[in-house]
Amino acid sequence: xxxxxxxxxxxxxGGGIAGLMFAIKAAESGTVIVLTKAASAEANTAYAQGGIxxxxxxxxxxxxxxxxxxxxxxxxxxxxxVESIVREGPDTxxxxxxxxxxxxxxxxxxxxxxxxxxEGGHTHRRVLHAQDLTGREIMRALGEVAAAHPNIRVxxxxxxxxxxxxxxxxxxxxxxxxxxxLDRASGKVSKIVAAVTMLAxxxxxxxxxxxxxxxxxxxDGVAMAYRAGAPVGNMEFIQFHPTCLYHPAAKxxxxxxxLRGEGAILRLPDGTPFMKKYHPDAELAPRDVxxxxxxxxxxxxxxxxxxxxxxxREADFIRNRFPNIFKRCLSYGIxxxxxxxxxxxxxxxxxxxxxxxxxxxxAIARLYAAGEVAMTGLHGAxxxxxxxxxEAAVMGRRAASSAxxxxxxxxxxxxxxxxxxxxxxxxxSEERVLITQSWDExxxxxxxxxxxxxxxxxxxxxxxRLELLKEEIxxxxxxxxxxxxxxxxxxxxxxxxxxxxxxxxxxxxxGLHYNIDHPERDDAxxxxxxxxxx
Numbered sequence: 350x351x352x353x354x355x356x357x358x359x360x361x362x363g364g365g366i367a368g369l370m371f372a373i374k375a376a377e378s379g380t381v382i383v384l385t386k387a388a389s390a391e392a393n394t395a396y397a398q399g400g401i402x403x404x405x406x407x408x409x410x411x412x413x414x415x416x417x418x419x420x421x422x423x424x425x426x427x428x429x430x431v432e433s434i435v436r437e438g439p440d441t442x443x444x445x446x447x448x449x450x451x452x453x454x455x456x457x458x459x460x461x462x463x464x465x466x467x468e469g470g471h472t473h474r475r476v477l478h479a480q481d482l483t484g485r486e487i488m489r490a491l492g493e494v495a496a497a498h499p500n501i502r503v504x505x506x507x508x509x510x511x512x513x514x515x516x517x518x519x520x521x522x523x524x525x526x527x528x529x530x531l532d533r534a535s536g537k538v539s540k541i542v543a544a545v546t547m548l549a550x551x552x553x554x555x556x557x558x559x560x561x562x563x564x565x566x567x568x569d570g571v572a573m574a575y576r577a578g579a580p581v582g583n584m585e586f587i588q589f590h591p592t593c594l595y596h597p598a599a600k601x602x603x604x605x606x607x608l609r610g611e612g613a614i615l616r617l618p619d620g621t622p623f624m625k626k627y628h629p630d631a632e633l634a635p636r637d638v639x640x641x642x643x644x645x646x647x648x649x650x651x652x653x654x655x656x657x658x659x660x661x662r663e664a665d666f667i668r669n670r671f672p673n674i675f676k677r678c679l680s681y682g683i684x685x686x687x688x689x690x691x692x693x694x695x696x697x698x699x700x701x702x703x704x705x706x707x708x709x710x711x712a713i714a715r716l717y718a719a720g721e722v723a724m725t726g727l728h729g730a731x732x733x734x735x736x737x738x739x740e741a742a743v744m745g746r747r748a749a750s751s752a753x754x755x756x757x758x759x760x761x762x763x764x765x766x767x768x769x770x771x772x773x774x775x776x777x778s779e780e781r782v783l784i785t786q787s788w789d790e791x792x793x794x795x796x797x798x799x800x801x802x803x804x805x806x807x808x809x810x811x812x813x814r815l816e817l818l819k820e821e822i823x824x825x826x827x828x829x830x831x832x833x834x835x836x837x838x839x840x841x842x843x844x845x846x847x848x849x850x851x852x853x854x855x856x857x858x859x860g861l862h863y864n865i866d867h868p869e870r871d872d873a874x875x876x877x878x879x880x881x882x883x
Contacts (some may be wrong), residue, residue, distance in 0.1 A: 355764065357382040357502075358756050360527050360543035362509045362570065366484070366738055367720030368549030369491035370745030371752070373448070375545075376500035378753040382541060383495065384507045384530060386565045386833065400452075400466055400478030400607070401445075401487075401742070402735035403438035409473040411436050418736060421470045421635050422729025423860035424876055425583070430726035433707055434743045441742045442477060449490035452477045467610045468734035470635045476735045481605055481671045484738065506533040508833045509550075509569060512577045512716065513540060515765045522578055525716035529770050533833050538770035544759040545752040548574060548703065548711075548718040549745070553844045555837075557696035558796035561590050561603040567837040568844030570722035574703040575843060579711045580882040582724045583701030584844075585851035586861040588732055589801050590697035591615075591639040594690065595654035596681045604657060604674060604692055606734045609633060611670060613659040616689060617646065623655075637731045637861045640694040644801045647693070656689035694801060698737060700728040700861060701851070704880065709748030715755050719744035724878070730860025778829040784838055787818055787825075791838075791845050799849055805866045808853045815846050851879045 358379025361368045372381045404414050414435045419426050446452065455464040465474035479486035495501045508531045514523040527543040550570030554562025575581050592604040609615075609632040614622050627642040628634035634642075643655055659667060664686035668675050671685075678685050702724040709717040709725075720741040727740050778784070794814055798807035819842050826839050857871035858864050 354542070355544055356527065356541045357543050359545045359547065359752060360384070360541055361547045361549055362528065363547075363549035363551060363720070363722070364492075364503065365549060365551055365720060365741065366487055366491065367741035367745040368547065369488070369495050370742050371547050371549065371717075371719060371749045372501050373491065373494055373498065374746055374749030375547075375752055376498050378749075379500065379544075379756055381501045382543070383501060383503045384509060385503065385505050386508050386569075388505055400476040400483045400735050401442060401738040402468075402471065402476050402733065403442045403739060404435070405439065405442070405463065405465055405475055405477060406473070409475050413472055414438075414475060417471055418727065418733045419729075421731050421733040423731055423870070424872060425729035425860065425878060427726025427729075430707060434725070434727050434740055437743045438739050441739070441746060444746070445487060445490070445742060448494050450487050451479060451490070452483075452486075453480050466607050467633075468606045469609060469630070469633045469639065470733045476607070476610075478607065480669075481607065481673045487738065504530075507531065508533060508836050509573060510538060510770075510831065510836055512546065512573050512713075513542065513767050514577055514713075520714070522712050522714065524714035525577070526765060526767065528573075531831055531833065531836065536830070536832065538772075538831060540767050540769065542764065542767065544756050545715050545717065547709075547748060547752065548716070548722050549720050550722045552699040552721040553841070554696045554699075556792065556795050556841055556845050556848065557587075557800070558792040559593065559601070559693065560696040561593055561601050562696070563601075567841050568699075569837070569840045570718060571699075571702055571847065572840035572843040574711060574713070574716065574718065575847065575881075575883060577713055577716070578883050579713050579716065580704045580880050581702060581847055582704045582878045582880045583730070583851065584699070584847045584881070585855055585879060586700035586728070586730050587696055587848065588636055588698040588700055588861050589640040589694040591636055591643055591694050592657050592690075592692040593695035594678065594681070595693045596683075596691065599677075599681055601695065602677055603695075603697075604690055605671070606636070608657060608659050608671065608674070609639075611659065612662060613657050614661075615639070615643065616656045616658050617650070618652065618656065635731055636697075636734065637863075640801055641863060643692075643694055654691040654693045657692045658689035659685060660687050660689060698732055700724075700730065700732050701879075705744075707747065708751035709744050710751060715759070717748045717752055719748050726878075730862065772830055773827075775828060775830045778825075778832075778835070781834075783825060784834050787822055788834075788838055788841065791815070791818060791841055795845055795848070799845075799852060801863065803852055803862070803864045805853075805864065808849055808864075811849045812846075812853065815842060815849060818842055819846060847881060850881060854879050
């Protein structure tokens, strides 16, 4: 077989905190191409309001952060992963600061120090933030560093289609050599050959009807890795954020957990607080508890929403601590300094993903995954608030170190000759309604059957309908020329199927997975991750 040259040493699919952290570190060892599906700033990271959790004050300890994480994870966290990532937190945050991230500082005792927030499930104030736009600030800092680096090239509006795979003789899994990539502007699919490929594609919130995620969060990395033969795990554990703004003109606007950390109270329309009857920590209970409590009250009383009330705090404090949320709510006629905010739960975070080790390596040689797309074992059955940015930054750094070693190992290896993309007899689609109808149907059935509360019957119905949809989408995919909507639809139905299969396998209720037919936690039989391999 003839050989071809590498287009880059490192291909990064996704431009959030995990992808950019990896790119910046990997660029010390070789050339990097970063693919982003939209503009570089449009990533799940940019939507993270609360902050990044890390032991920072003298009152806090690693042991406390570890125990908080394990408790939230409902018995399914990998302790080694928790201890390792938590202990690496302060050093990683220092690096983010060195790279230009400006976390909020306050005057305290005559000294200027970082302002530490507290969120649900945490026993200490340990969340560093940039007011209520932490993710956007981290993206700004890392994006500026990446843009200025001579070894990094960012390709915006490019969508990965499939991984380039080689199956060496006798190897249990394939090896990855990059990906086929669609240029959204030209519609052309090209191959990018790379020694190392990093999946940093974020989550899959768009598989649900209501989500806090951006439109690009369609589970691409999980779907591509699964099709390539990489195991995925814990896909049943989808975190629903308890508080998304309820307003007909507001599209998926998150109301940060940090409001409850600063004393916000969940109330019924008549003003009655209700969280105490669900958990002794009330509004500071873990997110799964809060989301189910809101869902239960809405169903009990036939409500479309409940209220989140911070109006008892000083108006200046609210405006200064939450300027973005305050302005957005005010744009919809809601002044949160004097009135409560209408909120509903929404799909927020995928705790499972592509199974990796603690160097971000998948089962496929030279394929790495970090951030929300990956399952390290940190989150278990329920993510502790603000641990996601921590995991993404830590694992992005770690992946770069391991990938640099993998790059050295490829020196002198034969690089397979991969064919150019062949569209065959595919034609341009003239009926976009077929895509939009399938997309809408997947999201609605996932919301209704595989949402905050599930049952065996709902899961079975979802599985049957998804099988039909998968066949229809598969046929449509091969008959028509590719565009980003079709690529995302194909990935979306794969991720939906994985969520349903995982939820069906787990015959208990634990963390974010609640099944009314199996309402109790069963440590005797289910104290293990749910792993699915093709």
